[in-house]
Amino acid sequence: MTPVPVDVLIRRVDPQVPIPGYAHPGDAGADLVTTEAAELAPGERAVLPTGVSIALPEGYAAFVHPRSGLAARCGVAMVNAPGTIDAGYRGEIKVIVVNLDPRESVRFERYDRVAQMVVQQVEKVRFQEVAELPGSARAEGGFGSTGGHAAVGGTTGGNGYASVGSDREGR
Numbered sequence: 412m413t414p415v416p417v418d419v420l421i422r423r424v425d426p427q428v429p430i431p432g433y434a435h436p437g438d439a440g441a442d443l444v445t446t447e448a449a450e451l452a453p454g455e456r457a458v459l460p461t462g463v464s465i466a467l468p469e470g471y472a473a474f475v476h477p478r479s480g481l482a483a484r485c486g487v488a489m490v491n492a493p494g495t496i497d498a499g500y501r502g503e504i505k506v507i508v509v510n511l512d513p514r515e516s517v518r519f520e521r522y523d524r525v526a527q528m529v530v531q532q533v534e535k536v537r538f539q540e541v542a543e544l545p546g547s548a549r550a551e552g553g554f555g556s557t558g559g560h561a562a563v564g565g566t567t568g569g570n571g572y573a574s575v576g577s578d579r580e581g582r
């Protein structure tokens with residue numbers, strides 16, 4: 412059964428900007444465009460305006476995620492991914508992009524789609540301070556404690572994991 416969509420109030424800061432839309436019925440993210448053209452040199456970042464502000468219902472937040480196609484084709488990432496849009500935020504939604512390609516500039520034209528916004532329900536919690544936390548299987552293991560991380564300098568010894576800084580061929 413198709414879930415009933417949640418109404419979200421939206422105001423166009425730019426009168427011509429398209430209302431964010433889902434490209435396909437099952438998509439999680441509604442695409443956001445930039446209302447300003449921009450050219451980013453390798454390593455350069457920019458804060459791009461999207462031309463829209465929203466009023467989310469209490470108990471919701473929107474998360475601005477990068478677009479995978481832009482990342483794969485052009486090396487464009489979002490510095491703060493995912494950007495968090497608070498329910499109380501009424502300002503224009505902005506996207507903080509960075510060009511991670513080491514050689515090529517990337518150019519955005521006005522109304523190019525630059526990011527996608529996922530609206531989600533979020534829990535509000537009360538932090539209850541205790542002297543000791545309950546035990547768990549993971550306990551304090553973190554940051555690679557289960558293995559499977561890349562080896563800097565590319566000496567993984569063929570354990571099937573990614574290597575960084577080395578060509579895997581010829582080893």
Ligand SMILES: O=c1ccn([C@H]2C[C@H](O)[C@@H](COP(=O)(O)OP(=O)(O)OP(=O)(O)O)O2)c(=O)[nH]1
Nearest residue numbers: 475491493494495496497500503504505506507
């Ligand atoms: O990619 C983003 C991230 C945030 N925002 C807006 C909405 C959000 O509600 C507000 C604040 O964002 P955040 O809390 O991430 O930034 P902060 O540096 O903690 O700012 P503040 O002190 O205003 O909370 O900025 C955007 O427009 N785009």
Ligand SMILES: [Mg+2]
Nearest residue numbers: 495496497500
């Ligand atoms: Mg904040």
